[in-house]
Amino acid sequence: MVRVTVWNENRHEQKNPVVRDIYPEGIHGAIAAFLQDEFEVRTATLDEPEHGLTDEVLQSTDVLVWWGHLAHGEVSDEVVEKVKQRVLDGMGLIVLHSGHFSKIFKTLMGTSCDLKWREADDKERLWVVDPSHPIVDGIGEYIELQREEMYGEHFDIPAPDQLVFVSWFTGGEVFRSGCTYQRGNGRIFYFRPGHETYPTYHNKEIQRVIANAVKWAQPVDRKRPVYGNAKALENGGN
Amino acid sequence: MVRVTVWNENRHEQKNPVVRDIYPEGIHGAIAAFLQDEFEVRTATLDEPEHGLTDEVLQSTDVLVWWGHLAHGEVSDEVVEKVKQRVLDGMGLIVLHSGHFSKIFKTLMGTSCDLKWREADDKERLWVVDPSHPIVDGIGEYIELQREEMYGEHFDIPAPDQLVFVSWFTGGEVFRSGCTYQRGNGRIFYFRPGHETYPTYHNKEIQRVIANAVKWAQPVDRKRPVYGNAKALENGGN
Amino acid sequence: MVRVTVWNENRHEQKNPVVRDIYPEGIHGAIAAFLQDEFEVRTATLDEPEHGLTDEVLQSTDVLVWWGHLAHGEVSDEVVEKVKQRVLDGMGLIVLHSGHFSKIFKTLMGTSCDLKWREADDKERLWVVDPSHPIVDGIGEYIELQREEMYGEHFDIPAPDQLVFVSWFTGGEVFRSGCTYQRGNGRIFYFRPGHETYPTYHNKEIQRVIANAVKWAQPVDRKRPVYGNAKALENGGN
Amino acid sequence: MVRVTVWNENRHEQKNPVVRDIYPEGIHGAIAAFLQDEFEVRTATLDEPEHGLTDEVLQSTDVLVWWGHLAHGEVSDEVVEKVKQRVLDGMGLIVLHSGHFSKIFKTLMGTSCDLKWREADDKERLWVVDPSHPIVDGIGEYIELQREEMYGEHFDIPAPDQLVFVSWFTGGEVFRSGCTYQRGNGRIFYFRPGHETYPTYHNKEIQRVIANAVKWAQPVDRKRPVYGNAKALENGGN
Numbered sequence: 001m002v003r004v005t006v007w008n009e010n011r012h013e014q015k016n017p018v019v020r021d022i023y024p025e026g027i028h029g030a031i032a033a034f035l036q037d038e039f040e041v042r043t044a045t046l047d048e049p050e051h052g053l054t055d056e057v058l059q060s061t062d063v064l065v066w067w068g069h070l071a072h073g074e075v076s077d078e079v080v081e082k083v084k085q086r087v088l089d090g091m092g093l094i095v096l097h098s099g100h101f102s103k104i105f106k107t108l109m110g111t112s113c114d115l116k117w118r119e120a121d122d123k124e125r126l127w128v129v130d131p132s133h134p135i136v137d138g139i140g141e142y143i144e145l146q147r148e149e150m151y152g153e154h155f156d157i158p159a160p161d162q163l164v165f166v167s168w169f170t171g172g173e174v175f176r177s178g179c180t181y182q183r184g185n186g187r188i189f190y191f192r193p194g195h196e197t198y199p200t201y202h203n204k205e206i207q208r209v210i211a212n213a214v215k216w217a218q219p220v221d222r223k224r225p226v227y228g229n230a231k232a233l234e235n236g237g238n
Numbered sequence: 239m240v241r242v243t244v245w246n247e248n249r250h251e252q253k254n255p256v257v258r259d260i261y262p263e264g265i266h267g268a269i270a271a272f273l274q275d276e277f278e279v280r281t282a283t284l285d286e287p288e289h290g291l292t293d294e295v296l297q298s299t300d301v302l303v304w305w306g307h308l309a310h311g312e313v314s315d316e317v318v319e320k321v322k323q324r325v326l327d328g329m330g331l332i333v334l335h336s337g338h339f340s341k342i343f344k345t346l347m348g349t350s351c352d353l354k355w356r357e358a359d360d361k362e363r364l365w366v367v368d369p370s371h372p373i374v375d376g377i378g379e380y381i382e383l384q385r386e387e388m389y390g391e392h393f394d395i396p397a398p399d400q401l402v403f404v405s406w407f408t409g410g411e412v413f414r415s416g417c418t419y420q421r422g423n424g425r426i427f428y429f430r431p432g433h434e435t436y437p438t439y440h441n442k443e444i445q446r447v448i449a450n451a452v453k454w455a456q457p458v459d460r461k462r463p464v465y466g467n468a469k470a471l472e473n474g475g476n
Numbered sequence: 477m478v479r480v481t482v483w484n485e486n487r488h489e490q491k492n493p494v495v496r497d498i499y500p501e502g503i504h505g506a507i508a509a510f511l512q513d514e515f516e517v518r519t520a521t522l523d524e525p526e527h528g529l530t531d532e533v534l535q536s537t538d539v540l541v542w543w544g545h546l547a548h549g550e551v552s553d554e555v556v557e558k559v560k561q562r563v564l565d566g567m568g569l570i571v572l573h574s575g576h577f578s579k580i581f582k583t584l585m586g587t588s589c590d591l592k593w594r595e596a597d598d599k600e601r602l603w604v605v606d607p608s609h610p611i612v613d614g615i616g617e618y619i620e621l622q623r624e625e626m627y628g629e630h631f632d633i634p635a636p637d638q639l640v641f642v643s644w645f646t647g648g649e650v651f652r653s654g655c656t657y658q659r660g661n662g663r664i665f666y667f668r669p670g671h672e673t674y675p676t677y678h679n680k681e682i683q684r685v686i687a688n689a690v691k692w693a694q695p696v697d698r699k700r701p702v703y704g705n706a707k708a709l710e711n712g713g714n
Numbered sequence: 715m716v717r718v719t720v721w722n723e724n725r726h727e728q729k730n731p732v733v734r735d736i737y738p739e740g741i742h743g744a745i746a747a748f749l750q751d752e753f754e755v756r757t758a759t760l761d762e763p764e765h766g767l768t769d770e771v772l773q774s775t776d777v778l779v780w781w782g783h784l785a786h787g788e789v790s791d792e793v794v795e796k797v798k799q800r801v802l803d804g805m806g807l808i809v810l811h812s813g814h815f816s817k818i819f820k821t822l823m824g825t826s827c828d829l830k831w832r833e834a835d836d837k838e839r840l841w842v843v844d845p846s847h848p849i850v851d852g853i854g855e856y857i858e859l860q861r862e863e864m865y866g867e868h869f870d871i872p873a874p875d876q877l878v879f880v881s882w883f884t885g886g887e888v889f890r891s892g893c894t895y896q897r898g899n900g901r902i903f904y905f906r907p908g909h910e911t912y913p914t915y916h917n918k919e920i921q922r923v924i925a926n927a928v929k930w931a932q933p934v935d936r937k938r939p940v941y942g943n944a945k946a947l948e949n950g951g952n
Contacts, residue, residue: 132423184369221376222377
């Protein structure tokens, strides 16, 4: 059974009653709840020791789900480096919404990961542009969210290996809202929706996409390749 | 359980005792044999009515494996068109070795699919260049085949969506030997090895790759998107 | 100097006074007019012998621009095959708007190339999603067209090698509206705008994109690779 | 005229007479020499103040060529950050050979950029796998280098946006030796050959590839996109 750790900054929930009302168990709690039928799920949050991401937790995590926003800067560089190493070693990583600006996503992408944004109750319609992808198993032509924060292009990311969703927003913007990446032995999925003041993670289709992504991102059974000085495999080698 | 149909031209096996000795049940029989532990497997061959690919067979096939060489021209255009439609509708397609020149592969790629070749007992070493891909689950850094036909670049294909293997050959050539493509709702994997006069499909690692590819290529649970004239989803639409 | 041939079906212009008023010299004439400052430009139309695409014309064309809509079926398969061969040999191809359903585009893509559409004066906003691409040289963050036909996802194409533009439409749809592909020695750009009843090709930014695309698609100085039986380059080859 | 800065660590040349004999003007001098016919060329080296990469130099550089090996760790993080920013702002970057382990390449890729290597006079044959790419303009089917250091897969990089060359080595390895990437407004080309003890940069075909890459990587005429809080472009926006 795939072992999932849902990481959440868990700050809005402490400060903002609107968020707490929507997510009484925290965003991590809400995500863990809908994943636990299919996966072995734990949660971890910023204010725990080592942000809840000890070596032991990371080593026993197949797929890490990441939600952060206010406090990206408080995540320790050491933990970020460990998470990055685990991704390169094969751990899957699902980065949600404002996690686009997390240290872990930026260091894995190599770009600014900047974008346009607006908190104004835009409608978001996420169109499926790769109907063959396992991440959209069971999903219709699009997912409609009546109210969400707007994220607009240009989104400063490397061209995705696979572009799965493109969002339409009321205010006139588009966004590459579902993007996959391969890094080392690991696979990464960025998924846009999930502003803290909307009940996005209670939406069944959004839940389905995240669950599909966890399955898709689970590690393959392989060791890291051997790097460094190598003897010739053929006699012809000098 | 994923339903696999293994299609084979089945001509070399009739004409050439060397091939028959290696594959007494035909190449299709050998492939079906190692797939049947994990999948529901049928075979179909060129000389059956409709090449064994009736509407009923195609409709109940999740993943089609294709081996052809001598008789690409004898495959009816009507059957090719039906197979293409099924791929666009979601059926997975695994094209093996000389299938690079099959009508179905060429029509799905849009290019000549030509390449360099040599039958001269070259050694082939297939290096994994995407260690995160489910198709290489359980596979080491490379697969070594002591003797194979050489296929060399330039291989006239569209740039693969994902490049999984690159082959080294004794004679000085390289080849993109494991390539994935997305077409419509369907996924395609081209896998190079498998010349009829070598026991390649008895190799356990080659078998593992093909079984992994079948899993990877299985259809997602989705209808084809709706195409054609569309009403506006928003009032702002004129 | 890059030699461009602008091909147009040229039927709407004959039948529809609205179109004729917008494009008195035909769509081909309008496109040729803005390209001729930078390139050596000819036009060709459906009703000419061999559709104006004789061997001589094709051999002396570096980049072919294609606009068709009503009469895709009247384009002869023989001419399509010749154009395809020229693309694989290195000729650039710019496919505009309803050319998505042309025989030449469909055969090069290998998919249905189907999409959603609506003629309803939607506003189109083409967002640049690859700001590093030479095709968007001199273009701002987006191009806005006050009225255009809507094309919506899912667009049944292979994942583009490079996705340059994504369109937003008033009615709630998005579209991958600027897509590049590599096929053989040739490069292809699909560019969505240009419905015949709107003055889209008089828009300076649209003109700039098409001119940029012509430059980008010009052939490299290379022969086609050698295909077929190949002698070993190394003694180690058996 | 494209303004090129060739950056070199310039340490082997000081320490090793073999290298000095091959490159009496330094590797940077050799590269600058063959680029200066077509471009406006400067050089910069590690031991200059700010490594020769002052704000003024960076601001007036269209394409930066990078060779480093022994002293990646001595390149200041501040300079690396400025170079990265310039790439995202549109400056082209050509990373050569052992530059795969440079800070600037690793931070732009987000992976370890590790690989296999061997100094053993392997023959390298770089096969062109994208014959449509401007970087291989004027180049034949492959480039052959009689002696080079071997670099072998797995090369721990993101899947290239475009894979242009794949190398064959005598000892049995392959390598993705010509790779393009888009990052922000900038374009990057990694090109494998160029070990300091071989006269690789005196090879006319290698020179041609690097010159082609400079042309390809020159900035487009665009400002960086606008990021951050954005007003709605449509009234429908809330």
